[in-house]
Amino acid sequence: MTITYLFSTITPSVEDTKQVIHSPIGKSVVLFGTPKIIQDFDNPEPSIHAFFDHYAPFTDDVYGELILIFAVGNSEHILQYQGHDYWDMSVEWARYIGVEGQFDHAIFSDDILTYQHIHDIVLAFKSEAQQRGINFKIFDQIDQAYEFCLTNFKGVRHPESMQPDMPWTEFGGYEIMASLNADYFHYATAPHGIEQDKNAGDFLAEQTAAYVHDLEFDGILYGNQLGTRGHWHADGGPGFSETEGNAILHFFQHSKEMLGDKDLMWFDSYNELTIEHARYSVPSEAYQYLDYLMVSGFCTITTPERYMANINSKIPLRNVTRILATLDYVDPWYTYNSKDIYAYESVQLEDTAIHYFDRMDGLVMFANDEQGNLIPAEIIEDFSHDYGKKDDIPINLDLVLTDAQLIPTMRVLGYSTRLLPGSHIFKLTLYFEALTDIDVDYYLWLHGYPRDKTTLPSDTDFMIWDHLTNIPTSQWQVGHIYRDAYVITDVSGDYRLIFGFWYPHDGSYLHQNDNQASDIDLGWHKVN
Incomplete structure (x- = not known):
């Protein structure tokens, strides 16, 4: 079988592809957690039992495997791993908040973990x-930065391993093309120390494989686009270099060779394939050495439009690796949570994952906040209720609007509402069936009229929450059902909700049935 990529053509072996295209395992759910999910390192079983109970919705028939990334630290515990004889040594692990020396309130490794x-x-x-x-599988992760954990290897012993003069250098970036200086420290893969000019990428790959095999992990996540230079945003990439592309290809290939039957997952650059190649030099051949590819969409870094472009570019790679969509509710290191601060973007990620159910291989999300609290159970249950739902399965709605047809494009099937528990977030979900091809991206206009108008600014009679649909209408396919979830966080009280569709470029509206009415009245709702 020959697979054509954006940049080159390669012919993978049957071994490269058999577990991906024809995999019977169903959807993967990757929960990215830290040691804070364990209350007592000497007695982990009660916390583990509670963890599985809490995330039980992710183990039903829709899901084929559950993966926990038990992200112990940044990299120190792996780069300085010394082997079986040193298992009584404690490790620096990622508690929460920040970069060594950057934040006075940062706390690292508050309980001893060996x-x-x-x-x-x-x-x-x-x-x-x-x-x-x-x-079930359990991975650890290794990150390229200084961020989240103390690191003697990168910061003191081998500063030459870090990228010089690159964006985000306050967080650092591991340089796989660097040549390491000799030292005399005992490592699992170099008992007498690192030899002069040892390639930094090879050393990381070999140390990681030794650590993963010895501690009986099932795989490793290479975090924050490890292997490349720069971080996250296209303008932070150094630009294309054939030399760098060959180094990245060798790094992924050598990593997979060292891991053997263990899995390799990569946290991508947040950018679509063309940018990942042009700005970060990632060659198309490199992806075949990955068992899983995270299409990163965390709310603080990217935009819905950029995330959608990234997803659409990565889907063809399902021929050689499993592609994972992103959800974002809580953060394991910082004190914000996306479900609260980025509520609208968080809901958009849900809609995207639901929409792309048949074209993606699973999901990845952070599993706990900086204190170890898990994602609220109600959020998991709410999402799991819709994930994997087929078009012919009835949807439980608060109200069915079978006569509400917006000529000639779509039928409004109904809606559901809920106030997210423990928050001030009101979630409205609308369901539509596409009746024709739609050439433009309509905006959904959503207006709220309060009972108490004194809660409004003096210059308006209603609230305006217009937005582009989470899945742009130009991408809708005839006969398919689409949902558009929207969250309201900025008001409270009783509101009459009315919505419709309009095209801002010419001011036109979609009209209901055979009359000129363009609005659909959802009645009164208690919002927050």
């Missing part, structure tokens, strides 16, 4: 999953 603890926790997770009959 390699023996890590191994015991890995086995305890696997044992609990086996007892529950869950297809």
Whole structure:
């Protein structure tokens, strides 16, 4: 089988593709957590039992495997791993908030965590999953930055391993093309120390593989586009270099060779394939060495439009790797949570994942906040209710609007509302069926008329929440059902909600049935 990429053509072997295209395992759910999910490192079983209970909705028939990324630290515990004989040593692990020396209130490693603890926790997770009959894997992660954890290897012993004069250098960036200076520290893969000019990428790959195999992890996540230079935004990339592209290809290939039967997951650059190639030099051949590819969409970094472009560009790579969509509710290191601060963007990620259910291989999300609190159960249950729902399965709605047809483009099926528990977020979800091809991207206008007008600014009689639909209408396919979830966070009280569609470029509206009415009245609702 020959696969044509944007930049080149390669012919992968059957071994490269058999587990991807024809995989029977269903959707993967990747929960990205930190040691804060374990209350007592000496007795992890109660916390692990509670973890599986909490995330039970992600183990039903829709999902084929559950993966926990038990993100112990940034990289220090892997780069300085010394082997079995040193398992009583404690590790610097990622508690929360920040960069070494940057924030006075940063706290690192507040409880002692040893390699023996890590191994015991890995086995305890696997044992609990086996007892529950869950297809389960557990990974660790290694990040390219200084961020989130103390790091002696990058910061003191081998500063030459970090990228000079690049954007985001306050967070650092591991340079896979660097040549390491010799040292005499004992490492698992270099018992007598690193030899002069050892390639930094090879050293990381070899240390990571030794750590993953010894502690019985099932794989590793390369975090924050590890292997490339620059961070996150296209203008932070250094631009295309054939030399750098060859180095990245070698790095991924050598990493997978060292891991053997263990899995390799990559946290991408937040950018579509053409940008990942042009700005970060990632060659198309490199993706074949990945078992999983995170299409990153975390709310603080990207925009819905940029995320959609990234998803659409990565879907063809399902021929060689499993593609994961992003959800974003809580953050393991910082004190904000997207479900509160970026509520609208968080809901957009849900809609995108639901819309792309048949074209993606699963989901990835942070599993806990900086204090170890898990994603609220009601949010998980609410999302899981819609994820994987087929067009012919009835949708439970507050109100069905079967006669509300917006000629000639769509039928409004109905809506549901809920106040998200423990928050001041009102969620309205509308359901539509596409009746014709739509050539333009309509805006959904949503207006709210309060009972108490004194709550409004003096220059208006109603609130305006117009927005572009989460899945642009020009991408709708005839006969398919689409949902548009919107959250209201800026008002409280009773509101009469009215909506419709309009095209801002010419001011035209979609009209209901055979009359000129363009508005659909949803009645009164308590908003927050």
